[in-house]
Amino acid sequence: MKRGLAFIIAVFMLIGLLAGCSGENKAEADKTKDGKIVVDFWTFWGSETRRPIIEKIIDDYNSSQDKVFVKHTFLPWGDIWTKNLASVAAGNPADVIVNDINTVAQRAENKQVEDLSQYIDDSFKQKFHPHLWDTVEYDGKSYAVPFNTDTRLLFYNKTAFKEAGLDPEKPPATWAELEEYAKKLDVKNGDNYERVGFYPLWGSVGASSWMTNADSGKGFIEDGELTINTPKKVEALNWILDWKERLGENTVQAFQAEFGSEQANPFIAEKVAMWVDVGTFYTQLRDYGQDVDFGVAPIPANEEGSGNWAEGGGFVVEIPKGAKHPEEAMDFIKYLTDVEAQKYWSVKNYDNVANIEAAEAALNELEGPDKMVYEATVKNLKQTKMFPVPVEYPDYHSRLNPHIDNALLGKTSPEEALEEAEEDIAKMKKE
Amino acid sequence: MKSSDTTLAHTKGGSKVMQEQKAAETVGRTKGLSKKAKENLAGYLFISPWIIGFLGLTLGPLLFSLAASFTDYNITSKMNFIGLENYKRMFTMDDLFRTSLFNTIYYVIFSVPLTTAGAILLAVLLNQKIKGMKFFRTIYYLPAVLSGVAVYFLWMQLLSPSTGLVNTMLAWIGIDGPAWLFDPEWTKPALLLMKMWSVGGGMLLYLAIMQGVSAQMYEAADIEGASPWQKFYHITLPMISPIIFFDVITSTIGAFQIFQEAYVMTENGSGGPGNSLLFYNLHMWNNAFEVFDMGYASAMAWLLFIIVMILTTVNMKLGKRWVHYEGGDSK
Structure with missing residues (x-):
């Protein structure tokens, strides 16, 4: 009798375990309660200085939207790349991610990023410093948008x-x-x-x-x-x-x-x-x-x-391959790399940004030695060499x-x- | 084009269906089974969570990586069969492969004997009957409790060429210390030094077995007039040899897998000055996650597996000659 009981328990345990395993690994809700599409944005900007700045930019964007909600996910430096790789492979990646500027071509070649060419025209390209834009092009297509840089x-x-x-x-x-x-x-x-x-x-x-x-x-x-x-x-x-x-x-x-x-x-x-x-x-x-x-x-x-x-180095924003909402993601990328957000980022972070007009606008807001150094860095971008890694x-x-x-x-x-x-x-x- | 995760899901899904069918069948047929068969089945069912985990999460990926080692798998978009190309590249084209293998073997050759001898020596010293011994044992074991990245950062400070404690102390006795982690000649010795500091883990094992060695043997040896060295060589060593054997095998395997130290203690995980800390696993990791050449990285992993397998087999064979098991010669 006892053995029979043990046997039955074992069977139940097994079934329980299998049920646990097979429970559909539900993808995180891709809609908010009020029906907005969630755009998941991965960054490694979690420091005391950077986090509030990027989150303010995101909040500004969110309050201007009635169909999309951008969710900021912070992942530590280093982890973010391996996690991105795994999630692209699993077909469940972020919608937008910040990534290294010098390795865009490699990710394009290995099909880790979406081709953004359809959303991008020449007038958009011209908003950015040319040496930065060069890094996001591969085989005549654009795979990312430059965000910030240094010199x-x-x-x-x-x-x-x-x-x-x-x-x-x-x-x-x-x-x-x-x-x-x-x-x-x-x-x-x-x-x-x-x-x-x-x-x-x-x-x-x-x-x-x-x-x-x-x-x-x-x-x-x-x-x-x-x-x-x-x-x-x-x-x-x-x-x-x-x-x-x-x-x-x-x-x-x-x-x-x-x-x-x-x-x-x-x-x-x-x-x-x-x-x-x-x-x-x-x-x-x-x-x-x-x-x-x-x-x-x-x-x-x-x-x-x-x-x-x-x-020089820097970072781009891009859409990992297989992201669910590329159009909404691209709309957010355009906001991130446009004058207002870029100016805010550059002034608050004292960082060089990719958008030319934003850099000039930032200069107008700075004064004294802040301005002197910033102006020198902006000028210096013309003689800054990027080291994109060839595929x-x-x-x-x-x-x-x-x-x-x-x-x-x-x-x-x-x-x-x-x-x-x-x-x-x-x-x-x-x- | 299949990713490892989807493959995993397939395996899991597959075994799930099978298992359920099997379970259903068995429930129906239990009456017809002999007592012994029923017992066996129950046993297997009890360990089935582990078996499923092993098949899905260990054996599956393992075999997958073996298959991947014959392809140009890049995790996200490619997986074409390229035969032995990866293995060929390893031996004929990749200079860093040779560097990394050399660095790793160097590390294994020095770290295994040094840490083993260090742990035994420490255990012998701590096996004396002196007042306050518990205190010393705790002190020497402490480094084994601390672990991981924090310890590496600590050692980076200790080994700092001009302000580090190690060189400061060497200066007291008139030695102009080396640049440790900045000089390719000294990077590996620096790591060995760090490893020596944490032999407390092994020491504990030796101490435990030494305390189990019967006092009668030592008494007998004393009566015969044996010297302390003779007692150590003819009594202690043979009696603790099973632990030495275990320690040598596990630390050899561990030493071949050295990764974290180099990843944390070199700039950007690059492998240190002149690639002197580019260990096998670090090179493998770089290939997998920096260059996305998972096929090549898988090939490297399998080669390492073969190397470690051979060495362990040799160790096992040699072990029979010197390992003494108490209570008979059963081999």
Whole structure:
């Protein structure tokens, strides 16, 4: 009898379990109670500063709509991409998502995003900075709309310039000047540096930026051709090595170790006189370095006339493949990337936006040093180079960087490093 | 074009129908079954939640990834059969594959013996009868309780070249410490150092078995005039060898799977300076989720499985020679 009971219990458990499993995984309600279509918008903007700004933009949009309701879903940086990928594969993605600007082509190629071309005409395209719009086009179609971007400037300490007998209104314009000024700005106490004039790898800049700057803005892969091992790029690496040798490994490391916290930033602490960073670095200066008398300038050109090329990044908004309400989603994207929302975002976040008119409108609202720096960043966008990842070489970064590392660590010569890098990358070309 | 999730749903749906039919049939036929068969059936029904979970959530995806390793599967849009192309690419074209395999094997070769020996040594020390031993045991076990990302961040601070505690202490004794996580020569030793810090988990296992070793043996050895080393080598080691065996096998498998450390402790999860921390699983992860080449990543996963399988088999075979099981020679 007992066994029979156990048996029956087991059967019931099994049925219960199966019922539990098969219970339709109900897609989240795609309508609100009052019958509005829900557009699910995924971002990684969850910080204290950013969240209220994006949610205000969403609220404004929602109150102007009677058929659509945009729901903001925050996902942490990193998780958002894998979750997006899984949800696209499962056929149940978000309606709108913020994603990396440099990898749009890859997502288009792998059919992770919807083609937006049907909603986009030339007059819409012209609203955006052309170098940003280029990144969202793939095979003649548009797969995303640029949202925000950044660029890099040279911040310099005017007080230090005066001390060193340099004209504080004349920042260095070429690499040669940069070097000359830097040497004058160094302050040494015996063998120790109390102040370093400049070091090319500090701040928000890497060897690849200098290599592109040297090569008149030419990236590592241009129109499908590998342009890694070029004389100018080799020269740039040698130039960086010269700095390292002059300052000494110990000085570089000792300074680098202090870069952790914002208060201890060496430019703000006036221990480094010139510093390359993104435009938003200004907000740190404003908040923690009230006493620093600084100026901004474009990154010096390799030689006169070769261009003040800086590296840029940013984010786009796009519709994941298979989203349920592409039309409503696109309407929201248009709002997000239009003047009003973009202006609000740029002023509140002190961020560069993709919409040209919005950037100008933001300028009118700013004043004082806020305006000075912002204006410089907007101007700088014309000489900002994006690094979109070509679909033929999806992981070229991870193959190139170790070779650059090795050259900078003195393990190989720059010539050899770039030659090997180009060979490695060529081998992995995807058809 | 099928995504893994829909495939999963199919498998689940399929087994559901089958199971229900089976259940219905069995209910009808129970009378005709022998007692033993009924018992077996009930047993299987009881473990069926696990079996269904295993089939649907483990074996299914496992086989799917095996199939995917022969395709150019990219998660969202492609899945064409390309034969052994992925495997060929691994061995002939992908330099990072070689780097990652080298880094991983390097790590396994050093971390397994070091952590095993470290744990045994610690267990021996903590197996003494001294006052306050409980306190020490707790202290040494503590790092094993702390885990994950927080610990990695802690170590990144400790290993900071000029302000970190490790180099500061080395400086006290006149050693100019290396740049640890910034110098490709020292990144892996830095990780090994970090692993050594948390041998407390293994130590606990050894301590437990050491306390079970009969005191009579040591007394007998004392009477014969054995030295402490002889006692350790001829009594302790053989008696704890089953745990050593278990520890070596599990930590070898664990070491091959090293991922988090490199993902968290290198800039953007890139694999560190000069790719010196690009471990096998990190390269695999990058291929799957950065480049969307899930087919290739699946192939890498299966190759790793084969490597680990072979090593474990070798370990098992060798184990018979040195592992001592108390209570007979049954092998």
